[in-house]
Amino acid sequence: MKKLQPVRGTHDILGDKALRFRSIYEIFRRTAEKYHHHFIDTPIFEFTEVFRRTLGDTSDVVSKEMYVFEDRGGEELTLRPEYTAGIARAFMSNALTQSVPCKFYSYGPIFRYERPQKGRMRQFHQMDVEILGVPNVQADIEILALASDFLKGLGIGQHVTLELNSLGDSESRTSYREALIQYFSGFKKDLSEDSLKRLEKNPMRILDSKDEGDRALIVNAPRIAEFYNDYTKGFFADVIAGLDSFGIEYKVNDRLVRGLDYYSHTAFEFTTDQLGAQGTVLAGGRYDGLMQQMGGPETAGIGWAAGMERLAELIAADKIIAPIRPITVVPVGTDSQNAALKIAHDLRLAGFHTDMGYSGNMGKRMKRAHKSNSAFVILVGEDELTRGAVMVKNLDNGSQEEILLDHLQSYISGKL
RNA sequence: GCGGGUGUAGCUCAGUUGGUUAGAGCGCUAGAUUGUGAUUCUGGAUGUCGCGGGUUCGAGCCCCGUUGCUCGCCCCA
Known part of the structure; x- marks a missing residue:
């Protein structure tokens, strides 16, 4: 072994961090199950095609961030760079198209070949929820409520804001896209280098550019709401009405764009200002076109993913589950070793x-x-x-008492 | 993929204009206390100064390369 260090962008999870992860996962699990989502676990790698087809060849994730490899059988495989495509694949592989609606939750590692930074790793962990087969706003409202409940359950509701947008249906989005291209093409010489590329690949991305010159142009750029057709307009209004009736606070941000190709209608991000450049803590949206893109029947879908590492940096101390307090059995000499082992074993069988x-x-x-x-x-x-x-010694106050073995378990459970 | 900062003990960090055997606190460890922790006292070990090359009589310190970490950009949870 030359290098006793973990691969760049990967981390061991132990100690306090492990406790945080477990606490967050536990709250996530309970919240998701309250909404009657079911646990699903899909493989951490898939045929590369699964991701390439769904995320879009031009997306950054596919073009430069995937861990692609060939296995010994010559198959092109990829470590999952996100959850949705794998779950969508599982949905079709298991013929669940006949059993909609399906509500899932999952948790596990995600891999992206990126330059590591605070809150950004090459292997990180996401909690994911999906609702498949519910095309109307009930799903949008519930999936947002689930997100909000989860973050409130973590005690970080105060540090996080929900930013919400509608990307419209494909008709609305296509006409908006054209309007943007037309508008920005008039300012080609003023646009940043990055934004010139975006103009070709994904003009909506220009809207969340951080370049100052770009921002000046963005102020007067056409607004997506002007291009909503009646269906999109009504859909978005219903989502908002639902959030209002649940008392969930949000901020409509019509510059909010999602990175992956398959989103439509509702798009959202819960962001915080406490994590440096990586402010997004939970994000998702509706992806009604995805299943068809994968070659399946038209199936509505909506979901989100939350970043474990980012949440772990924000979680309130009182939400971290207390470490377990064990009982330690100590043999005083080698002669009592076997007796001690047996006593410990009996305690474990009794649940201690x-x-x-x-x-x-x-x-x-x-x-x-x-x-x-x-x-x-x-x-x-x-x-x-x-x-x-x-002899039983209480380590908190230093007192000790001799206890008959027959009374040991009742003595301890009375004191714990 | 692009740009900035940084690397000395397990941890947090000192280390003079380049000058002998590289330091502190915490932690670790041994004993005081061979049947008793968190307090106290007394000892002990910390190390390829990230790695490789160069300059120099001499490099932890200066130069070059490399690698890790870190922050920002791109992008994203």
């Missing part, structure tokens, strides 16, 4: 979290027990054993 003080002198074992956050140490010594008892 139990650890062993394996080695070292008494001082060392006590120290380790203390460090492991133990509530009690059970000292198993020859003297006590002859009386059918053990």
